[in-house]
Amino acid sequence: DSGVTQTPKHLITATGQRVTLRCSPRSGDLSVYWYQQSLDQGLQFLIQYYNGEERAKGNILERFSAQQFPDLHSELNLSSLELGDSALYFCASSVDQDSGNTIYFGEGSWLTVV
Amino acid sequence: QQQVKQSPQSLIVQKGGIPIINCAYENTAFDYFPWYQQFPGKGPALLIAIRPDVSEKKEGRFTISFNKSAKQFSLHIMDSQPGDSATYFCAATLLSGNTPLVFGKGTRLSVIA
Secondary structure (H helix, E strand, O other), X not given: OXXXXXXXXXXXXXXXXXXEEXXXXXXXXXXXXXXXXXXXXXXXXXXXXXXOEEEEEOXXXXXXXXXXXXXXXXXXXXXXXXXXXXXXXXXXXXXXXXXXXXXXXXXXXXXXXX | OOOEEEEOOEEEEEOOOOOEEEEEEOOOOOOEEEEEEXXXXXXXXXXXXXXXXXXXXXXXXXXXXXXXXXXXXXXXXXXXXXXXXEEEEEEEEOXXXXXXXXXXXOEEEEEEO
């Protein structure tokens, strides 16, 4: 158990809908990352937050947004969903923002868009 | 995003064999190269990592070989076991900058008894 908690574990929704994925980082970790995993693209970095502030942005679509709250949990909002958004979404956390710190992944949220 | 190219996509070896997974990177400024291991239904977990000031790092049965001039690094698993069956991801980043880990696309390893 990495200590990173993600909910929900599975989610099925229709095209055009909006969903929110939630992440609680490991106790004491200030940095939260979101990754998207698909069979053909591997692990794609979406966005990083550090202590409530956006720190780095990757291949995140404009239809997606995220935030980190004062209690350090984070949410990833996915809107106007398309079939191609079906993927496994991982949250990860690390103690601070330095790239060399070990990042700990949650078990992911499976999103299926039908 | 800077790319990390990983091969092969999948690999099947017999128990006791030495699977080798290769990665190549583009950004010569990268200076931290971890490998992550992912079991089905779980998130990736750090397995072993190397900095470019050494050419090899060994932890138990897992060894990273690093070739700075070729911009390549590889993972070797000695005496592989069925329990090593998992997906392995290489990654790279720049420690001094705020560069999130860039992952390869993964290698699905199956170790058969």
